[in-house]
Amino acid sequence: MSAVTITILMIITAYLAGSISSAILVCKLRGLPDPRTEGSGNPGATNVLRIGGASSAALVLFFDMLKGAAPSYFSYVLGQDAVSLGLIAIAACLGHIYPIFFNFQGGKGVATAFGAMAPIGGDLALCLIATWIVFVFLTRYSSLAAILTAILAPVYTWWLDDRFTIPVAMLSLLIVIRHKDNIKRLRIGEESKLSRKKKASTEHN
Known part of the structure; x- marks a missing residue:
């Protein structure tokens, strides 16, 4: 089987894996x-935190990261190059954003993108998690924390293992683009801050 065929198969697999909406399934269960x-209307961990509490949000976060990490890791094991790894990781995120199994109504893809970056190394994963936590603590904006962490992710990658700077930069760009509406609300002071079990919110992260 050629490298191109493997890449195409992994892109399809990653998209289908990403299309499994953890938020919707956890809420149903x-x-x-x-x-x-409910809440922001976004099927992601942040919104599940609002409507279901921390334990439900943690489950969603774990599975959203897993569906990004698994295709990326197996693709790396299969010997895919950096650009192919980036495309496969983006496919997983696009599955989360536009899930074929849920009428193409998905989330932002942040956890899935960070999950796809995590197999690069535990040090990078810790940097991403710590950065997000610090920015959430300082600003109380989940969306802003995600954007800033995404911007810093290629820098961390270049410092820790520059072989994967390109695919991480591709994922980071996707995250920033997906937060364009949040960026507009942040600029005019209309973005809602993170809170638990809040029935209504204008934050879409």
């Missing part, structure tokens, strides 16, 4: 409201 119709 726990008897919670559909995250697409």
